[in-house]
Amino acid sequence: MLRSLSIRDYTLIDRLEITFENGLNIITGETGAGKSILVGALKLILGERASTDVIRSGAHKAVLEGIFDAPHADRIRHVLFDHGYEYDETLILRREIGSSSSRGFINDSPATMQLMRQVAESVIDLHGQHEHQSLLRTETHIEVLDNYAGLGELRAEYQRIYKEMEGAVKARRQLIAREKDLKQKQELYAYQIKEIDEISPKPGEEAALEVEAKLLENAEKRFAGSGELVQMLYESEESIYDRLVHARNVFSELATTDDRLQEPLTDLRSAEVLIAELTKFLQDYHARVAFDPERLQEIRNRLGELLNLKRKYGETIED
Numbered sequence: 001m002l003r004s005l006s007i008r009d010y011t012l013i014d015r016l017e018i019t020f021e022n023g024l025n026i027i028t029g030e031t032g033a034g035k036s037i038l039v040g041a042l043k044l045i046l047g048e049r050a051s052t053d054v055i056r057s058g059a060h061k062a063v064l065e066g067i068f069d070a071p072h073a074d075r076i077r078h079v080l081f082d083h084g085y086e087y088d089e090t091l092i093l094r095r096e097i098g099s100s101s102s103r104g105f106i107n108d109s110p111a112t113m114q115l116m117r118q119v120a121e122s123v124i125d126l127h128g129q130h131e132h133q134s135l136l137r138t139e140t141h142i143e144v145l146d147n148y149a150g151l152g153e154l155r156a157e158y159q160r161i162y163k164e165m166e167g168a169v170k171a172r173r174q175l176i177a178r179e180k181d182l183k184q185k186q187e188l189y190a191y192q193i194k195e196i197d198e199i200s201p202k203p204g205e206e207a208a209l210e211v212e213a214k215l216l217e218n219a220e221k222r223f224a225g226s227g228e229l230v231q232m233l234y235e236s237e238e239s240i241y242d243r244l245v246h247a248r249n250v251f252s253e254l255a256t257t258d259d260r261l262q263e264p265l266t267d268l269r270s271a272e273v274l275i276a277e278l279t280k281f282l283q284d285y286h287a288r289v290a291f292d293p294e295r296l297q298e299i300r301n302r303l304g305e306l307l308n309l310k311r312k313y314g315e316t317i318e319d
Contacts (some may be wrong), residue, residue, distance in 0.1 A: 002124060003067045007041050009059035039126070042066065045093045046124065047117030050102045061098040068093065068123045074152050075122050075143055078159065080106065083115055091123060192313065199305050201317045206306050209299050216296040219289055226286040234279040241279065244272045 007016040012034065029035050044050050045066045055062045068091040080087045085106055093116060094105040104116045121140075146155050215222070234241045248268050255261040306317060 001069050002042075003069055005038070005042065005045075006063075006065040007038075008063040009056040010041055010062040010064060011037050011054055011056060013037060013041075014056065042124075043126065044095045044097070045116075046120035046126070047104065047113045049113075050095070050097045052097065052099055054097060055099065061096055063094070063096050065092065065094040067091070074156055076119060079115075079118055079122070083111075085109055085111075091119070093120065196309060196313070199309060201306055201309060203318055206303065206317055209303055209306075213296060213299045213303065216290065216292060216299070219291050223286065223289040223291075226282050226289065230279060230282045230286060233275055233282070241272070241275045244268070244275060248272055 001022075002020050004020065005016075005018045007013050009015075018038075027035055027038065040054075041064045044054070045064050069089070076091065077087045087107070092105075092107050094108075095116075096103045096105070102113075104111045104113055106116065106119060146152065231239070233239060248265070251261065251265050251268055255265045310316065
């Protein structure tokens with residue numbers, strides 16, 4: 001039941017405190033005495049829409065507060081608990097109406113108008129124009145029967161067990177979903193490991209294959225170039241080696257006339273030896289140039305497999 005009603009800066013009322021006793025409380029007065037103002041204030045506390053017109057002239061905001069002993073404590077406790085509010089058998093509903101906003105409070109904690117209306121339906125009926133009559137609301141019929149039969153404790157126990165069951169069902173669904181997720185991951189990882197094992201990459205393999213591929217791709221160029229160098233250095237009629245031999249012979253004759261030419265002659269002979277060694281290397285290199293299109297395609301396929309692995313699982317083969 002309503003225990004007290006506090007009104008401040010509402011319409012014509014500056015401050016008003018009304019305390020109600022057990023049993024029947026009657027407020028009487030002539031027309032215009034303010035009875036409807038009290039009812040209007042109570043309606044705002046119960047969550048009805050508010051207009052800034054209700055703020056008393058000269059005031060910044062209107063504050064309306066009602067303190068209730070709730071007859072349907074179980075239902076109110078359930079509603080407040082679901083929304084994160086505490087409840088200690090006394091319910092305080094407060095409404096603050098300012099020039100730009102309107103706020104509601106339940107037990108000094110901010111609350112939405114929808115929640116205030118939901119709570120108010122369980123604490124008070126305003127009989128007039130068929131408003132807030134709980135007997136006409138089908139959603140309250142079961143609660144009325146339970147209260148009449150004294151089943152409050154039994155219903156509370158049932159609700160507790162039901163919540164535990166809901167929690168267990170939810171936990172089971174989460175475990176099933178988790179198991180399914182882990183199984184999918186296991187299958188994915190198994191597939192990935194199998195794919196990697198089938199290709200079987202080795203550290204350093206990619207670099208070595210790239211070097212080999214470069215040699216095979218340029219085999220024709222390497223063969224032609226090394227052969228041309230052998231011709232220029234040694235095998236042609238006017239080869240560099242032959243010219244160096246001729247130059248060395250001329251230089252030798254000159255050195256017999258001037259000792260200062262002995263050291264340059266030594267350098268010329270070193271150049272002759274260097275050209276001979278370089279020619280021998282190029283001849284061997286030219287003979288070893290391999291033409292193997294099948295091996296080149298095999299390497300390209302292997303590099304493609306390694307590249308595909310890197311795109312899927314890491315930037316390098318080592319990753």
